[in-house]
Amino acid sequence: MTDEKPAIEELTHAQAAAELPALVAGIEAANTAYHTLDAPEISDADYDALKNRLRAIEARFPDLARPDSPTQKVGGAVAEGFGKITHAVPMLSLENGFTDDDIRDFDGRVRNYLGLGPEAPLTYTAEPKIDGLSLALLYEKGVLIQAATRGDGEVGENVTENARTIKDIPQRLENAPDVLEVRGEVYMSHADFEALNARQEAAGEKTFANPRNAAAGSLRQLDARITAARSLHFFAYAWGAHSEPVAETQSAAMERFRALGFTVNPLTVLCDGPEAMLAHYRAIEAQRATLGYDIDGVVYKVNDLALQRRLGYRSTTPRWAIAHKFPAQTAWTRLEKIEIQVGRTGALSPVARLTPVTVGGVVVSNATLHNEDYIAGRNSFGEEIRGGKDIREGDWVQVYRAGDVIPKVADVDLSRRPEGAARYVFPEICPECGSPAIREEGDAVRRCTGGLICPAQAIEKLRHFVSRGAFDIEGLGAKQIEAFYRDGWIREPADIFALEERYGSGLRQLKNRDGWGEKSAQNLFDAIRERRRIPLDRLIFALGIRHCGEAAAKDVAQHYGRWEAMAEALDRARPAALAQRAADAAEEAERATAQAEGRRARITEARNAAIAALDVPDDATTAWADLVATDGIGPVLALSLSDAFANPEERLAIDRLVAQLTILPPPAKAASGAIAGKTLVFTGTLEKMTRAEAKARAEALGAKVAGSVSAKTDLVIAGPGAGSKAAKAAELGIEVIDEDAWLALAQGT
DNA sequence: CAGCCTCGAGTTCC
DNA sequence: CTCGAGGCTG
Numbered sequence: 001m002t003d004e005k006p007a008i009e010e011l012t013h014a015q016a017a018a019e020l021p022a023l024v025a026g027i028e029a030a031n032t033a034y035h036t037l038d039a040p041e042i043s044d045a046d047y048d049a050l051k052n053r054l055r056a057i058e059a060r061f062p063d064l065a066r067p068d069s070p071t072q073k074v075g076g077a078v079a080e081g082f083g084k085i086t087h088a089v090p091m092l093s094l095e096n097g098f099t100d101d102d103i104r105d106f107d108g109r110v111r112n113y114l115g116l117g118p119e120a121p122l123t124y125t126a127e128p129k130i131d132g133l134s135l136a137l138l139y140e141k142g143v144l145i146q147a148a149t150r151g152d153g154e155v156g157e158n159v160t161e162n163a164r165t166i167k168d169i170p171q172r173l174e175n176a177p178d179v180l181e182v183r184g185e186v187y188m189s190h191a192d193f194e195a196l197n198a199r200q201e202a203a204g205e206k207t208f209a210n211p212r213n214a215a216a217g218s219l220r221q222l223d224a225r226i227t228a229a230r231s232l233h234f235f236a237y238a239w240g241a242h243s244e245p246v247a248e249t250q251s252a253a254m255e256r257f258r259a260l261g262f263t264v265n266p267l268t269v270l271c272d273g274p275e276a277m278l279a280h281y282r283a284i285e286a287q288r289a290t291l292g293y294d295i296d297g298v299v300y301k302v303n304d305l306a307l308q309r310r311l312g313y314r315s316t317t318p319r320w321a322i323a324h325k326f327p328a329q330t331a332w333t334r335l336e337k338i339e340i341q342v343g344r345t346g347a348l349s350p351v352a353r354l355t356p357v358t359v360g361g362v363v364v365s366n367a368t369l370h371n372e373d374y375i376a377g378r379n380s381f382g383e384e385i386r387g388g389k390d391i392r393e394g395d396w397v398q399v400y401r402a403g404d405v406i407p408k409v410a411d412v413d414l415s416r417r418p419e420g421a422a423r424y425v426f427p428e429i430c431p432e433c434g435s436p437a438i439r440e441e442g443d444a445v446r447r448c449t450g451g452l453i454c455p456a457q458a459i460e461k462l463r464h465f466v467s468r469g470a471f472d473i474e475g476l477g478a479k480q481i482e483a484f485y486r487d488g489w490i491r492e493p494a495d496i497f498a499l500e501e502r503y504g505s506g507l508r509q510l511k512n513r514d515g516w517g518e519k520s521a522q523n524l525f526d527a528i529r530e531r532r533r534i535p536l537d538r539l540i541f542a543l544g545i546r547h548c549g550e551a552a553a554k555d556v557a558q559h560y561g562r563w564e565a566m567a568e569a570l571d572r573a574r575p576a577a578l579a580q581r582a583a584d585a586a587e588e589a590e591r592a593t594a595q596a597e598g599r600r601a602r603i604t605e606a607r608n609a610a611i612a613a614l615d616v617p618d619d620a621t622t623a624w625a626d627l628v629a630t631d632g633i634g635p636v637l638a639l640s641l642s643d644a645f646a647n648p649e650e651r652l653a654i655d656r657l658v659a660q661l662t663i664l665p666p667p668a669k670a671a672s673g674a675i676a677g678k679t680l681v682f683t684g685t686l687e688k689m690t691r692a693e694a695k696a697r698a699e700a701l702g703a704k705v706a707g708s709v710s711a712k713t714d715l716v717i718a719g720p721g722a723g724s725k726a727a728k729a730a731e732l733g734i735e736v737i738d739e740d741a742w743l744a745l746a747q748g749t
Numbered sequence: 750c751a752g753c754c755t756c757g758a759g760t761t762c763c
Numbered sequence: 764c765t766c767g768a769g770g771c772t773g
Contacts, residue, residue, distance in 0.1 A: 096764090213763080314754080341759090349759060368760050370766075379766095403764040406761055444767065445758095547769075549757045632756090634770050706772095 082157035085148040089240040127268040131294035132187030142176040165228035170261040181240035210361030236262035297325035333357035342456035346448035367407035432456035470542035494656035555632040576624030577642035586610035684719030
């Protein structure tokens with residue numbers, strides 16, 4: 001079909017421009033026909049010819065190449081290939097359990113939360129945990145309109161076209177609700193995996209380490225035709241958005257999925273308690289090798305959906321489910337060397353360099369050794385781990401991947417320990433800068449004291465500054481930061497914003513060195529300029545102050561509202577912060593003798609004396625108390641913040657940075673709903689829900705739940721048998737309601 | 750004051 | 764993903 005077309009070399013620009021649209025349309029039509037109708041309209045050879053011609057034209061006239069051209073979707077380097085999809089209902093992960101007792105504890109927690117006794121009937125489903133990748137399929141009026149990967153749980157990738165090629169995924173559902181999002185696992189069978197690898201090898205292509213990687217790689221193909229050729233499968237096991245209730249129990253929901261045309265795992269059963277769950281676990285474990293696909297455990301879920309709803313969710317996992325994982329695969333290898341890495345906070349982290357070995361289908365050559373004690377064979381309480389065996393260079397060690405991800409050392413074979421292998425001596429000098437590395441009392445890690453003098457710390461801090469939750473500057477990743485640091489172009493965050501002015505012309509001329517050119521330099525400067533406007537919480541997080549992560553930064557930003565208010569308050573509170581530290585030191589010094597004499601009061605006396613000696617102004621005490629009383633901020637974080645702002649060098653660097661920025665205040669908390677922002681106290685017996693449940697419900701509605709009634713309390717919910725708290729509420733003139741009124745409030749909003 | 754929950758920090762491999 | 768530690772609750 002390309003016969004009459006002029007050869008590429010003879011094509012004029014105008015001719016090429018005229019031919020392109022039809023070419024692109026032809027390829028796209030073929031794509032659609034291939035995987036939506038399962039009936040290719042043209043032969044593979046013709047398809048390839050079309051694509052080759054398009055590629056050739058684009059190569060000769062690059063200005064004609066469109067960013068959405070089909071040639072951009074072949075085997076390309078990824079990422080931008082897929083659109084992002086925000087999950088209407090987040091795709092959470094599951095809590096993991098490993099031992100029988102973990103599962104019994106889970107059952108206990110569920111019962112406790114629901115207010116059920118140990119003998120009350122409670123049914124769970126138990127199903128194999130498929131080792132694949134989760135996928136969310138959105139159906140509207142019974143038609144599949146979107147498929148998204150899990151991603152980080154909030155935002156996934158749009159792989160709709162690829163999902164359409166999977167036979168187990170129905171394109172249409174009969175008698176389905178208007179909106180139904182079915183979730184499940186995409187996986188590849190052992191047989192298909194072996195066959196695929198054989199084909200890959202024969203074609204000289206790279207093979208996959210395990211079925212899960214093969215499934216993931218296949219689903220994330222930019223060319224859906226490749227996905228179609230990979231025979232993937234799908235088990236449905238959960239749901240997200242839905243316009244009407246799916247069912248009343250988990251098992252009925254699975255039955256309904258089956259009726260709708262999905263495949264549901266046949267090894268799903270109902271269990272009437274933890275012992276039955278454990279029995280099923282062992283039964284599945286026994287069949288594991290003969291299933292024909294990989295599983296990595298068994299998932300238990302509370303069957304009754306009304307109970308699931310009551311149990312609700314913690315921050316990242318549901319309370320009504322747990323994954324009982326099989327023991328991780330292990331392998332023995334030689335530990336060649338122990339190396340020390342220095343992190344952002346100066347922490348010295350030992351890493352094992354291993355003779356590469358395959359563990360569960362993945363080649364592992366490094367493993368974390370955590371800290372000094374872990375190498376020595378002890379945990380933080382001084383108890384023995386690995387039977388007290390220490391780890392030495394040259395040892396044969398058994399490694400596994402914790403949570404199937406992080407390689408760790410499980411055991412040491414002492415019989416194979418080389419002659420003369422010495423106990424590992426942990427360095428007390430930073431290997432990067434030579435400063436003393438100190439281990440504070442009661443701390444598990446040893447830290448370099450070099451601060452920003454230490455290049456490792458400086459670089460790690462800068463990396464943190466540009467990381468995802470912080471300034472997130474596109475084009476300025478870890479590698480670039482390190483290069484700029486070594487060049488001396490970026491030594492502190494403020495330098496990033498001076499980069500264009502100081503080195504712009506130089507960078508533009510760095511043709512092809514480190515991949516820089518005029519265009520990429522311009523992109524970087526644009527990205528940096530975009531970030532000159534930054535939300536306050538991101539700025540605080542980016543500063544990399546110890547103990548101040550993303551969540552704490554949000555709390556601090558919310559508390560102060562404006563940067564100036566924060567800086568001013570921290571400056572004012574400084575004397576009180578110093579007093580706090582002095583008091584802590586005095587307490588530490590006094591503790592041993594006070595305990596010997598059995599006089600706890602002496603500790604308080606010592607603290608007070610230390611504070612009194614410093615003569616702290618009242619406004620400092622007020623500012624400090626205000627900070628420490630903030631939700632989520634305790635003395636440790638508060639001191640850390642105070643130290644960062646009081647350190648002259650650090651403060652100057654912060655001020656230089658802030659001078660370059662426009663800081664956006666945190667959004668005012670949406671005070672919607674009757675109890676949002678209110679402080680509640682529950683007292684007496686609640687009959688319709690447990691305390692924990694009531695608390696979770698209140699917090700979900702934006703309220704705070706306190707334990708005792710004070711002037712700050714807004715509302716008291718009193719059940720039967722309420723005593724002093726209700727009386728105190730009456731005394732303070734605080735509104736008191738009963739459980740039914742509370743339920744109305746909780747449900748109404 | 751002890752136990753729970755959440756957050757912070759560090760780490761590996763694709 | 765996991766461990767340790769900080770902060771809050773009962």
